[in-house]
Amino acid sequence: MFGRVRKSGVRFLNALRAERDTGRDRRTHNLFEAAAAYVSACAEDDQEQIDEAAGWVSPEALSFGVSELACRAVIALAREREESPHTVARALLGLPAA
Numbered sequence: 001m002f003g004r005v006r007k008s009g010v011r012f013l014n015a016l017r018a019e020r021d022t023g024r025d026r027r028t029h030n031l032f033e034a035a036a037a038y039v040s041a042c043a044e045d046d047q048e049q050i051d052e053a054a055g056w057v058s059p060e061a062l063s064f065g066v067s068e069l070a071c072r073a074v075i076a077l078a079r080e081r082e083e084s085p086h087t088v089a090r091a092l093l094g095l096p097a098a
Contacts, residue, residue, distance in 0.1 A: 029056035031064060034053050034057045034062055035062060036065075038053040039066060
């Protein structure tokens, strides 16, 4: 019984230390906010903002968010240009038409 109480106390103290040490914004960011901030910072070559956005979510979540943003952007651009997403994606990457 005392072992459980001690473990709970240790976890609580560690959580307090972690909270005090971060000094970061307490607001949580979702993966789409992180992806949008990350991609726009990359486009503007803003390394400080890139690093900040990369810290908002796990690397896996950021990767998924960036991928989802890319898909949506290609679809929107394809509709605007009245071309297929395949054609637009290849053009954006500078690849020859297939």
